[in-house]
Amino acid sequence: MNKELSPEQRESLLNVLKARFDKNMDRHKGIKWSDVATRLETNTEKLWSLDAMEETGGEPDVVGFDKSTGEYIFYDCATESPxxxxxxxxxxxxxxxxxxxxxxxxxxxxxxxxxxxxxxxxxxxxxxxxxxxxxxxxxxxxxxxxxxxxxxxxxxxxxxxxxxxxxxxxxxxxxxxxxxxxxxx
Known part of the structure; x- marks a missing residue:
């Protein structure tokens, strides 16, 4: 299975994630979208997973940052189970x-x-x-x-x-x- 998004799919997903991030700032206080975007752009397989979360109705959003690993944590934040x-x-x-x-x-x-x-x-x-x-x-x-x-x-x-x-x-x-x-x- 190809786990890489086309440039158009990547751009579309990043736009959706940014809009959700901006709309729900209370979920990720102290985290900057620019830092998240930089991390996402260097992890194409993770972008594929986020796209799968989005495509199945999960509405993934950043909910935290793990200081020990340097990782951003995304949860499915759809109102109802995806x-x-x-x-x-x-x-x-x-x-x-x-x-x-x-x-x-x-x-x-x-x-x-x-x-x-x-x-x-x-x-x-x-x-x-x-x-x-x-x-x-x-x-x-x-x-x-x-x-x-x-x-x-x-x-x-x-x-x-x-x-x-x-x-x-x-x-x-x-x-x-x-x-x-x-x-x-």
Whole structure:
């Protein structure tokens, strides 16, 4: 798979990301777009991943900077779980375990193909400090190995102005459940 954008695609994506960055300055206080853009322009594979996040409805935006690695952190900031990543089970094993009515993909598999990570519960809760997300949908989050070993998976949403963590069988899937990702650039 070619993981490089054309010059036109790069320019279009950078324009979308800059507009979102400028519109949501409260998500990334103290970070300058010029610094982010410089970093993005030297990481073409990461741009491809950001484009995949955008194309599936994630609306990625900068939410932090890791001083120890020099990386900018992007999270999916769409109001609801990204439309292009819904109706999927948790991982490949769960997908294979379904005998009938299989979903089209899994969250873990899709994230790997996109070159991103699924938010952990802690990261999901950090995101919720930046706004109100998943008021009508829910998002799979990285599931602890002990829970996954027993056949479960974890997802979160926001209801009643509170972030909730739930469990389900990893093979389950719903039209209103997707996943949110993160990318470090």
């Amino acid at each position: 439309k292009g990543r819904r109706s999927i089970c948790y991982d490949h094993h769960a997908l294979e375990s379904r005998k009938e009515h299989k979903p089209g993909h899994s969250a873990v598999g899709m994230a790997a193909e996109m070159g991103i990570d699924i938010l952990t519960e802690a990261q999901y809760r950090e995101l919720q400090q930046l706004g109100k997300f998943d008021l009508k949908t829910s998002s799979w989050v990285a599931t602890p190995a002990a829970i996954r070993k027993l056949g479960g998976a974890v997802f979160c949403d926001r209801r009643y102005d509170t972030v909730f963590r739930y469990h389900n069988g990893a093979e389950s899937y719903y039209a209103a459940r997707g996943f949110r990702g993160l990318l470090r650039v």
